Amino acid sequence: MMALRERAIVSLRSAPSLPRHVRIQYDPVRQAFAVLSPEKVFWPNEISLDILRRCDGQSSVERIIADLAADYDADPQDVAADVVAFLQEWSDKLLVKL
Amino acid sequence: MSAPLLPPIGMLAELTHRCPLQCPYCSNPLELLKANRELDTQTWLDLFSQAADLGVLQVHLSGGEPTLRRDLEQLIAGLSARGVYTNLITAGVGIAEGRIEAFAEAGLDHLQLSFQGARPVTTDRIGNHRGSHEKKLETAHRARAAGLPLTINAPVHRHNIEEVPEFIDLALSLDAERLEIANVQYAGWALANRDRLMPDLAAVNRQADIVAAARERLAGIMTIDFVTPDYFAIYPKPCMGGWARDAFMVAPDGTVLPCHAAQTIPSLRFERFGDRSLAEIWADSPAFNAFRGTEWMQEPCRSCERCEVDWGGCRCQAMAIAGDAAATDPACVKSPIHNRMAILTDAALAQAAPEGNESFIFRRIGATTRPDTPAEPARR
Numbered sequence: 373m374m375a376l377r378e379r380a381i382v383s384l385r386s387a388p389s390l391p392r393h394v395r396i397q398y399d400p401v402r403q404a405f406a407v408l409s410p411e412k413v414f415w416p417n418e419i420s421l422d423i424l425r426r427c428d429g430q431s432s433v434e435r436i437i438a439d440l441a442a443d444y445d446a447d448p449q450d451v452a453a454d455v456v457a458f459l460q461e462w463s464d465k466l467l468v469k470l
Numbered sequence: 471m472s473a474p475l476l477p478p479i480g481m482l483a484e485l486t487h488r489c490p491l492q493c494p495y496c497s498n499p500l501e502l503l504k505a506n507r508e509l510d511t512q513t514w515l516d517l518f519s520q521a522a523d524l525g526v527l528q529v530h531l532s533g534g535e536p537t538l539r540r541d542l543e544q545l546i547a548g549l550s551a552r553g554v555y556t557n558l559i560t561a562g563v564g565i566a567e568g569r570i571e572a573f574a575e576a577g578l579d580h581l582q583l584s585f586q587g588a589r590p591v592t593t594d595r596i597g598n599h600r601g602s603h604e605k606k607l608e609t610a611h612r613a614r615a616a617g618l619p620l621t622i623n624a625p626v627h628r629h630n631i632e633e634v635p636e637f638i639d640l641a642l643s644l645d646a647e648r649l650e651i652a653n654v655q656y657a658g659w660a661l662a663n664r665d666r667l668m669p670d671l672a673a674v675n676r677q678a679d680i681v682a683a684a685r686e687r688l689a690g691i692m693t694i695d696f697v698t699p700d701y702f703a704i705y706p707k708p709c710m711g712g713w714a715r716d717a718f719m720v721a722p723d724g725t726v727l728p729c730h731a732a733q734t735i736p737s738l739r740f741e742r743f744g745d746r747s748l749a750e751i752w753a754d755s756p757a758f759n760a761f762r763g764t765e766w767m768q769e770p771c772r773s774c775e776r777c778e779v780d781w782g783g784c785r786c787q788a789m790a791i792a793g794d795a796a797a798t799d800p801a802c803v804k805s806p807i808h809n810r811m812a813i814l815t816d817a818a819l820a821q822a823a824p825e826g827n828e829s830f831i832f833r834r835i836g837a838t839t840r841p842d843t844p845a846e847p848a849r850r
Binding site for chain 2: 377378379380391392393395397399401402406408410411413463464465466
């Protein structure tokens with residue numbers, strides 16, 4: 373039997389989004405943002421959270437990189453490498469849709 | 471208690487012990503509760519609300535078969551209203567028309583569906599329910615059609631370990647995001663049937679290689695979670711992520727437990743929701759505090775550098791095999807009785823019946839209350 377889906381690879385034109393089974397939620401008990409998924413709860417750091425929040429299915433990876441570089445006053449090249457690696461990892465775990 | 475008490479993240483709600491299947495490795499206790507012992511709708515809703523206040527972010531709705539509760543839609547809606555992530559763990563047999571859609575509408579986040587085999591004949595034989603495989607396929611299609619993300623759960627033992635490649639194909643064909651290859655944990659009914667279920671080392675190693683290769687091949691396509699077999703382990707699992715550390719479970723009658731099998735530890739007394747609040751039980755229950763943190767540990771756990779990695783392993787396995795719930799889990803290579811795992815495995819394999827002729831103790835009310843009850847012959 374063949375795989376029906378294929379592995380997605382991050383490109384600058386991808387418009388990432390969170391799949392239905394993944395959501396970001398503020399937890400008032402721990403006063404932190406949690407990412408909820410089928411069997412796991414993640415506690416993303418500030419930068420990861422900033423990337424995930426921009427995964428709205430509208431913004432391109434290129435746009436996300438530009439926004440973050442501006443927000444953090446950082447070199448877009450460095451930001452690009454981090455963002456692409458992060459999104460590929462989360463996509464490989466099916467936690468982000470590309 | 472050295473470490474600060476943290477709020478729980480996850481809760482497993484065993485809504486009922488009723489189930490159409492009779493899997494011989496069921497994690498429910500041997501003494502199953504009848505329907506008249508189950509909490510009513512409002513009590514479950516109160517419990518869920520207290521759980522959310524306490525910090526629970528995920529609730530796994532399980533059983534028995536949770537869809538036998540006619541109020542399941544209401545329970546899902548109650549959790550959803552509190553922002554709790556809901557995961558329905560179902561056998562997928564006999565779910566009435568329209569209900570899966572109703573669960574999705576009530577806010578269900580995810581559905582986990584068990585398959586006893588990748589082949590219809592295996593599924594039907596292990597669950598002792600003719601036609602169950604077909605019904606499960608239909609449940610998977612209905613769940614996907616309702617937009618629900620899907621995990622396929624495959625409990626693995628001697629009689630289906632060679633079907634692991636087929637389980638992977640099955641999960642892909644059903645458009646599942648996740649597949650759990652879960653080697654059976656020998657507690658509850660699985661302990662009673664251990665000799666009838668234990669796989670051999672060669673099969674375990676083949677399976678591990680197949681899963682490792684599939685994980686690599688399927689990155690970005692399907693996630694495979696692998697629950698490794700304790701009896702062939704070097705280090706134990708951090709059972710429940712550590713006793714009473716960030717998760718707990720509730721039995722159908724409201725008894726609040728640190729894990730599935732905790733009631734097999736005779737020295738512990740458990741409390742019921744309603745007699746005390748969930749917050750009080752989580753913080754103060756002697757059963758929860760018995761093995762919390764690391765203070766309770768004996769050697770070799772106490773001075774082990776892994777004591778906060780695997781938290782001593784499984785208390786119930788220590789009870790079952792070492793006869794002492796505070797002992798190091800015998801699955802650990804550092805346990806003084808670690809070799810007992812291999813002895814038990816060899817003994818199980820020496821008694822293996824020809825394939826297809828195993829006489830399981832099928833899980834049903836009244837089948838047994840003692841693990842050493844002679845097996846009834848399979849009725850198929």
